[in-house]
Amino acid sequence: DGGNANNNGGDNNNNAAGLKESTVTFLLRSSMPDASRRIDEFVNRAFKSYQDAVIAKHKKDKSRYMYMSAPTPPSTEDGSATSGVQKYKRYGLSEDKTFESLFFDEKKALMDLLDNFVNKSGKFGIKGFPYKMGLLLHGPPGTGKTSLIKAVAQYTRRHIVNISLAKIKTNQELMNLMFDLKFGLDGEDMPVTLGFDKIVFVMEDIDCASNVVMARDDMIANSSKKSTKSGQTDDDDDDADLVTLSKLAGISSGDVLDLHKLIGPSNNKMGGRSFGPNDKLNLSGLLNVLDGVVDSPGRILIMTTNHPEKLDPALIRPGRVNKKLMMGHINAKQTQLMMQHYFQCELTDAQKTAVIDVFANTAKDFSPAQIEQLCAEYDDVVQMLDELAKLCQIV
Structure with a gap:
């Protein structure tokens, strides 16, 4: 030869x-x-x-990365994509943000939960108990939701895969992003393949990203007038299901069409509702991805929102979300711990009392980001306490 x-x-x-x-x-x-x-x-x-x-x-390559999906490649005439692998951009993650620099009341409980999950101990060690984790982080801006995501990824030694619902058009597209686990990169002939146990999936600000996560009662109330004018028809079987569901929810028959839009039509089922070529992203498709027939052992999913009350209860019920964490304004005890961390010293009793007095005598709220900024600006504990007291006096 x-x-x-x-x-x-x-x-x-x-x-x-x-x-x-x-x-x-x-x-x-x-x-x-x-x-x-x-x-x-x-x-x-x-x-x-x-x-x-x-x-x-x-x-x-032992580095950790954040993966963000690139624009979907153009489709061919038969509707299939020109490439079978989704393209991503990836960015290196640092090891700087850890739980050591985060201060919130449920930190120990969350770390214990993560330890049990990683080690398959506690409830996660019981046969039949779902081996996946869902976290919902909520609270005003600047309270540490993004920092907590970084800390969870660092603590579990995982990559972050950002899922932007605003960019996803169909249920099948969401299914592909959450289950294919192949990440095509520019300059690489072969995609990077990762298991569920190597990834933290993140859906940030889901209340702003897509209407499909919103509470169905609110969505129906806001759009019931539009449904009476739509002239839209649906499959008989789906309509029957929706009428039954509407009765249970106390929804008038005129609102069934809008409920159908939110839940989605049904074609080829994969543990729930349809995943056809043109099925628009809806709540049913999202719920099916979270806990449908297709399993995802070892998966961690973190969702964040500023308005948890707007989310559909089905999205955040137990079984889909293991723990809800309110990332609120910082309090006196958390401020003391943060100061000791950044100034690398033990506060005196007088300094601890000064922090308590500042918070006790002001109605002003501070985010962890604001206190962290003060710690960065000053090299001396006394100077920082003086500035904190001044800020509390500003109306």
């Missing part, structure tokens, strides 16, 4: 750096009776060797 190689070099005019792209063409020949089989086997072995080398390189 033998082979020749031709090297046809060419400039890549689209590369601003003036890099050259080379194409190497191998001509394989064989005079053996089973030449075709021999050449095919050789090519397959070579390709397998290359794949193994790429996979080994991915495994060798």
Whole structure:
């Protein structure tokens, strides 16, 4: 057997750096009776060797990343995407944000929950108990929701995959993002493959990202007038289900169409409702991804919102959300702990009392981010306490 190689070099005019792209063409020949089989086997072995080398390189990389989906590639005439793997942008995660620099009342309870989850102990060690975790973080801006996400990822040694509901159009697209676990990157011939046990999925500000998460009663009340004018028809079986559901919820028959829009039509079922080629993203599709028939052992999902009262109860019920954390304004005790962390000293009894007095004598609320900024601005505890007292006097 033998082979020749031709090297046809060419400039890549689209590369601003003036890099050259080379194409190497191998001509394989064989005079053996089973030449075709021999050449095919050789090519397959070579390709397998290359794949193994790429996979080994991915495994060798111990860095953690945040993955954000890139725009979906254009579709072909038959509706299929030109590439079978979703493209992502990824950004390196630092090790700076940890639980040591976070101060909230339920920190120990959350860390104990994470320990049990990672070690499959406690309830997570019981056969049949769902091995997945859902967290809902809520509270005003600046209270540490994003910092807590980073800390959870750092503590569990996982990557972060950001899921933006605002960019997702169909239930199938959401299903692909949450279950394919293959991350195509520019400059990489093969996608990075990660397991559920290596990822923290994040849906930030879900109340702002999509209406599908909103409470159905509120959505129906806001759009009932529109439904009477739509002239829209639905499948008979789905209408029957919706009428039953509307009676249970105390919804008038005129609002059934809007309820159908929120829950979604039903075609080919995968543990819930439809995942057809044109099925618009809806609450049913989201709920099916969270805990449908397709399992996701080891998955951590964190959702954040500023308005938990606006979310549909089905989205955040027990079983889908293991723990709800209110990330509120900082209090005196948390301020003391933060000061001791950043100033690397133990506060005196007088300084602790000064912090307590400041919070006791003001109606002003402070976010953890504000107190953290004061700790960064001043090198001396006394100076920071003086500035904190001044801020509390400002109306």
